[in-house]
Amino acid sequence: MMAEAGQKVKAVHLKRDAYLYIRQSTLRQVFENTESTKRQYALRQRAVALGWSAERVIVIDSDLGKSGSTATNRHGFQRLVAEVGMGRAGIVMGLEVSRLARNSTDWHRLLEICALTDTLILDEDGIYDPSHFNDRLLLGLKGTMSEAELHVLRMRLQGGIMNKARRGELKMPLPTGLVYEADDRVVLDRDKQVQESIRFFFETFRRTGAASATVKAYREAGLLFPRRLRKGPHKGDLVWTNLYHWRALQVLHNPRYAGTFVFGRRRTRKAPDGRTIYKSLPQEEWHTVLPESHEGYISMEQYQENQRRLRENAQTYGLDRRKSPPREGPALLQGLVICGICGDRMTVRYHVRKPGIVPNYMCQRRGIESAKGPCQRIPGAGIDKAIGELLVESMTPLTLEVALSVQEEIQRRLDEADRLRNQRVERARYEAEMARRRYMKVDPDNRLVADSLEADWNNKLRVLTQAQEEYERQREADRIALDEKKRAEVLALAKDFPRLWHEPKTPQRERKRMVRLMLEDVTLIKREKITVHVRFKGGAAKTLTLPKPLSGVEAKRTSPQVVAEIDQLLDHYTHAQIAAILNQRDLLSGDGKHFHYLIVRKVRLAYGLKSRYDRLQEAGMLTRDEIAGMLKVSTSTVKRWRRHGLLRAHAYNDRNEYLYEHPGESPPVKIPGRKLSCRRRFAEFVPNQPQEVQYEA
Numbered sequence: 146m147m148a149e150a151g152q153k154v155k156a157v158h159l160k161r162d163a164y165l166y167i168r169q170s171t172l173r174q175v176f177e178n179t180e181s182t183k184r185q186y187a188l189r190q191r192a193v194a195l196g197w198s199a200e201r202v203i204v205i206d207s208d209l210g211k212s213g214s215t216a217t218n219r220h221g222f223q224r225l226v227a228e229v230g231m232g233r234a235g236i237v238m239g240l241e242v243s244r245l246a247r248n249s250t251d252w253h254r255l256l257e258i259c260a261l262t263d264t265l266i267l268d269e270d271g272i273y274d275p276s277h278f279n280d281r282l283l284l285g286l287k288g289t290m291s292e293a294e295l296h297v298l299r300m301r302l303q304g305g306i307m308n309k310a311r312r313g314e315l316k317m318p319l320p321t322g323l324v325y326e327a328d329d330r331v332v333l334d335r336d337k338q339v340q341e342s343i344r345f346f347f348e349t350f351r352r353t354g355a356a357s358a359t360v361k362a363y364r365e366a367g368l369l370f371p372r373r374l375r376k377g378p379h380k381g382d383l384v385w386t387n388l389y390h391w392r393a394l395q396v397l398h399n400p401r402y403a404g405t406f407v408f409g410r411r412r413t414r415k416a417p418d419g420r421t422i423y424k425s426l427p428q429e430e431w432h433t434v435l436p437e438s439h440e441g442y443i444s445m446e447q448y449q450e451n452q453r454r455l456r457e458n459a460q461t462y463g464l465d466r467r468k469s470p471p472r473e474g475p476a477l478l479q480g481l482v483i484c485g486i487c488g489d490r491m492t493v494r495y496h497v498r499k500p501g502i503v504p505n506y507m508c509q510r511r512g513i514e515s516a517k518g519p520c521q522r523i524p525g526a527g528i529d530k531a532i533g534e535l536l537v538e539s540m541t542p543l544t545l546e547v548a549l550s551v552q553e554e555i556q557r558r559l560d561e562a563d564r565l566r567n568q569r570v571e572r573a574r575y576e577a578e579m580a581r582r583r584y585m586k587v588d589p590d591n592r593l594v595a596d597s598l599e600a601d602w603n604n605k606l607r608v609l610t611q612a613q614e615e616y617e618r619q620r621e622a623d624r625i626a627l628d629e630k631k632r633a634e635v636l637a638l639a640k641d642f643p644r645l646w647h648e649p650k651t652p653q654r655e656r657k658r659m660v661r662l663m664l665e666d667v668t669l670i671k672r673e674k675i676t677v678h679v680r681f682k683g684g685a686a687k688t689l690t691l692p693k694p695l696s697g698v699e700a701k702r703t704s705p706q707v708v709a710e711i712d713q714l715l716d717h718y719t720h721a722q723i724a725a726i727l728n729q730r731d732l733l734s735g736d737g738k739h740f741h742y743l744i745v746r747k748v749r750l751a752y753g754l755k756s757r758y759d760r761l762q763e764a765g766m767l768t769r770d771e772i773a774g775m776l777k778v779s780t781s782t783v784k785r786w787r788r789h790g791l792l793r794a795h796a797y798n799d800r801n802e803y804l805y806e807h808p809g810e811s812p813p814v815k816i817p818g819r820k821l822s823c824r825r826r827f828a829e830f831v832p833n834q835p836q837e838v839q840y841e842a
C-alpha cells in the first residue's frame with residue numbers, strides 16, 4: 146500500500162499542509178469512545194510516514210461533540226472545506242473519511258473541491274486521489290454507504306420508539322401532577338398539595354370557562370401553581386411559581402391529565418439552517434392515543450369539552466356559531482344572539498352615543514365573506530332592556546335557587562382558596578422542621594456541615610414566616626370581601642333578583658353571567674317589528690315582539706319644533722343666518738350641539754325642506770343672467786347695480802350669490818358719468834363691503 150501511496154503523494158502535495166479531521170458526534174461518545182479518538186490521532190503518524198513533517202500536520206477537532214448530519218453549526222468541518230478550497234491542504238485525513246460528513250451533499254461537495262484543488266484523501270483503508278475516477282467512485286460510494294448506515298440506525302431507533310409508543314409503554318416526561326411509580330406505572334403525584342392544586346385548576350377552569358380567567362383567579366387568590374423540575378441538579382424537585390396563561394393552556398391541552406397516553410402530538414422537521422421546527426398536529430393525526438391508560442385528574446369527556454371551550458374562546462377561530470364567554474362591554478346578550486334570518490351567530494358592535502356606549506347586534510359574517518352589507522343590524526339597547534324585564538318578571542320562582550348557588554359558589558371558592566393557602570403554610574412548617582432536625586443531628590464539631598445546615602434551617606424559617614404572613618393577609622382580604630354586613634347584603638340582594646338586577650353597583654359582567662345562567666340563546670329577526678325568541682336553559686321558550694327602535698340617526702333626530710322653525714326661517718334667511726338665529730334662541734341640534742350652517746343644511750336636506758333658492762325662484766325672483774338679459778347689460782353691471790342699491794336682490798346662500806327681484810316698470814338704465822352712489826334706490830341692501838366710488842363706464 147505504501148508503494149501505491151508513495152505514487153499518489155507528490156512534491157506538490159508535500160509542499161502543502163496535511164489536515165487531520167477528528168470528530169466524535171455526541172458528547173457522550175467523546176467521553177466513552179476514547180479508543181476511536183486515539184485511532185484518529187494515530188493517523189498523524191501515517192502522514193509523517195508519507196513525508197509530512199509533524200508540525201505540518203494540522204489537527205481540526207473543534208467539532209468534537211457535534212453531530213455530523215449537517216454541516217451547519219460545525220465550524221471545524223466548514224474550516225476544513227475552506228482550507229481545502231484555498232488550496233492549502235495537500236491531504237485530508239480522517240478515521241473513516243466518509244464520516245467527515247454524514248450527509249451526502251456535504252461529502253460530495255468536499256470531494257469536488259478536493260478534486261479541483263488536487264488534494265488527497267486518506268483514511269485507515271488507504272489513500273485516494275479524488276481527481277482519479279476510480280478513487281472518486283470509491284469515495285462517493287463510501288459516502289453513500291455512510292449515509293445509508295445513518296438512515297438505518299435512525300430508522301431502527303425510531304421504529305423502536307414507535308413500537309413502544311403504540312403499546313403505550315414509551316416512557317415520556319410527565320406533566321406536573323403525574324409521576325412514574327417504581328414499576329413505570331403512571332400515578333397521580335403522591336404530594337397531596339400538588340394533587341389538590343391541579344384539581345383546583347381544572348375546577349376553576351370549569352367555573353370560569355377561560356384560561357385567562359383561571360390565571361386571574363389564581364392571581365387574585367394569591368395562589369401558586371406547582372411545577373416539578375425536569376432537569377438540572379434539582380431534577381424532580383417541586384417548585385411553586387405563578388400561573389401564567391401559556392402554562393394554563395399547556396395544562397388544559399395536555400391529554401395526560403385525562404389519563405390518556407398520547408404520542409406524536411407534534412411533528413418536527415429540520416429547517417435549512419439546521420433549526421428544528423415543531424408543528425402541532427390536529428388530534429386526528431396524533432400517532433397514538435390510548436384513553437384510560439393511567440389515572441387522571443379529569444375524564445376524557447371533560448378534556449374534549451375543555452378543548453371545545455378553548456376553541457370557542459379563541460376569537461380568531463373561524464366557527465361562527467360559537468357561544469362566547471362573557472367579555473367586557475355592556476351588550477347583555479353578547480355571544481348568545483342568533484340571526485333569525487340566516488342562522489349565524491350575531492356579533493356585537495359598540496357605538497358611542499349620548500347616554501354612553503350602546504350595542505348593535507350584527508349578523509355580518511356572510512356579508513364580510515361576500516363583500517355585501519350585513520344581513521341584519523339591530524340596535525341592542527331596547528332588546529337588552531326587554532330581556533332584563535323578562536328575566537325579572539319570569540325568574541321569581543327561580544330566584545332563590547340562583548341566589549343560593551351564587552352564594553354557595555362564592556363561599557366555596559373562598560374556602561377552597563383558604564385551604565390551599567393553608568397547605569402551603571403547612572408544607573413550609575414541615576420543611577422548616579425537617580431542616581431543624583437535620584441541624585440538630587449533625588455533629589457540632591463538623592463546622593462546615595453544621596453551618597450550611599443552620600443556614601438552610603434559617604432559610605426555611607424565613608419561607609415559613611413569609612407563607613404565614615401571606616396566608617394571614619389573604620385571609621384578612623377574604624374576610625373583608627365577605628364580612629357579615631356584606632354577606633347580609635349579598636343575601637338580601639340575592640333574595641330578590643329584581644333588585645340585584647337593577648342594582649347599579651352590579652357589574653354588567655355579572656348581569657351577563659346571570660343571563661348566561663338562565664338563557665340558552667336568543668334569536669332575533671328584524672322586519673316591521675323585531676321578534677325576539679328567547680330560549681331558557683331547560684327548554685322553556687318565550688317570544689317577544691318589540692317595536693323597531695329608532696336607528697342611531699333617528700335617535701339623534703332634531704326636534705320637530707326646530708325643524709318647523711328652520712322651515713319658516715328659510716323664507717328669509719340663509720343657512721348661516723338661521724344657525725345664528727337658532728343659537729341666539731338657545732336651541733340645540735338633535736345630538737346636543739350648537740347650530741352651524743352645515744347642521745342647518747343637513748336638517749333641511751334630511752327633512753326635505755325646500756331650499757331657499759327654490760323658494761325665491763317660486764316668488765318670481767330672477768337669476769343674474771336672466772336679469773342681465775332682460776336689461777340688456779352685462780352680468781357685472783348687474784352685480785354692480787345690486788351693490789349700489791339700484792337692484793333689489795336676496796342672498797340664497799352664504800357665498801354672496803343672489804336672486805334678483807323683478808326691476809318693475811322703470812328698470813335702471815346706464816347713465817354714463819353719473820356717480821353710482823348717488824343713484825341708490827334700495828337702502829336696505831347696502832352690502833357689508835368697503836365702499837368704492839364707481840362711475841358707469
Ligand SMILES: [Zn+2]
Pocket residue numbers: 484485486487488489508509520521
Ligand atoms: Zn344573518
